[in-house]
Amino acid sequence: MQIFRHHAPLPPAARGAVVAIGNFDGVHLGHRAVLDIVAETAEAAGAPRGVLTFEPHPRRVFRPNEPPFRLTPFRVKARLIEEAGIDLLYNLHFDLAFAQRTAENFVDEILVAGLGVRHVVVGYDFVFGNKRRGTAAFLMERGRALGFGVSVVSPAQQEGGGDVYSSTRIREHLQRGEPRLAAALLGRDWEVDGRVEHGDQRGRTIGFPTANVAMDEYLRPAVGVYAVRAGLERAGRTVWHDAVANLGYRPTVRGTDLRFEVHLFDFDGDLYGQHLRVAFVDYIRPEKKFDGLPALKAQIAEDAARAHELLRG
Numbered sequence: 001m002q003i004f005r006h007h008a009p010l011p012p013a014a015r016g017a018v019v020a021i022g023n024f025d026g027v028h029l030g031h032r033a034v035l036d037i038v039a040e041t042a043e044a045a046g047a048p049r050g051v052l053t054f055e056p057h058p059r060r061v062f063r064p065n066e067p068p069f070r071l072t073p074f075r076v077k078a079r080l081i082e083e084a085g086i087d088l089l090y091n092l093h094f095d096l097a098f099a100q101r102t103a104e105n106f107v108d109e110i111l112v113a114g115l116g117v118r119h120v121v122v123g124y125d126f127v128f129g130n131k132r133r134g135t136a137a138f139l140m141e142r143g144r145a146l147g148f149g150v151s152v153v154s155p156a157q158q159e160g161g162g163d164v165y166s167s168t169r170i171r172e173h174l175q176r177g178e179p180r181l182a183a184a185l186l187g188r189d190w191e192v193d194g195r196v197e198h199g200d201q202r203g204r205t206i207g208f209p210t211a212n213v214a215m216d217e218y219l220r221p222a223v224g225v226y227a228v229r230a231g232l233e234r235a236g237r238t239v240w241h242d243a244v245a246n247l248g249y250r251p252t253v254r255g256t257d258l259r260f261e262v263h264l265f266d267f268d269g270d271l272y273g274q275h276l277r278v279a280f281v282d283y284i285r286p287e288k289k290f291d292g293l294p295a296l297k298a299q300i301a302e303d304a305a306r307a308h309e310l311l312r313g
Helices: 029-045 058-062 074-083 103-114 136-146 167-175 179-186 293-312
Strands: 002-004 018-021 049-055 088-093 119-123 149-153 190-197 211-213 224-234 237-248 259-264 275-285
Touching: 018 029, 029 049, 029 119, 029 149, 029 179, 049 074, 074 088, 074 190, 103 136, 119 136, 136 149, 167 179, 179 190, 179 275, 211 275, 224 259, 224 293, 237 275, 237 293, 259 275, 275 293
Parallel strands: 002 088, 018 049, 018 119, 049 088, 119 149
Antiparallel strands: 190 211, 190 275, 211 259, 224 237, 224 275, 237 259
16 A cells, blocks of 8 residues: 655556545444445446545644544554555645635645545545535535545444444443443454553562553543453564553552553563554453552452453453
């Protein structure tokens, strides 16, 4: 997959694509339905498959003081979009100046003059342009006038009338400690992909060494203990290890900052500075304060045993 961080000038091979437009945070099953239509339409037209997205996320620009909320920062989002078979990813810089573009300017300058789109695919609730005046209906009207097709995708939901596939709904599940429900909407376990940083190394002293994983832009899910799988890149592939993780403030040792600490089962090695993919499988319990390190060690052993059971199941 080729990534372009501008809309013009583009090489001829990067123009004339069938392009889905959106933020695609999470690249969940609803997003995958949009990308499937891109694939079908592109195949019929003999055109490349494209996605147009924006960084930083517009929510971060308009509400900069909100807590972290991303399900998939750009590096992870790009990987998932590539895995969906997309050929071209147009990742445009979003700021307040970009937000002032009118809907007409967005279509004329970016979609037509820049990308030369053959067909555009958007969700039913897609809005764009200054003051969100551009709608899917407006886009269809401009497409008819300027010679490109438009497909508008209806909301998709789980079979049997379950949740609508939605990034907001996934965030709610994670913040309530419901990773399995989040996974049902994502189509996979939710992951945090972060660099392993130096911690206080207290886990080594009680027999449970942990990797302190930076969460950066990621949403903070419910504080507590999780059964997880931890993935390490080895020779071009991801090697997964069953693990148990704690996201919390460590009240037993008077911690003050939120940390995400992962203990890999049956692993012995130096992880500092490496990227670790941590997939949230199930929630074990909320964080609590213990009377001392012996009580904490005993509880961690119980948590590890429970994680083993959940991961085997």
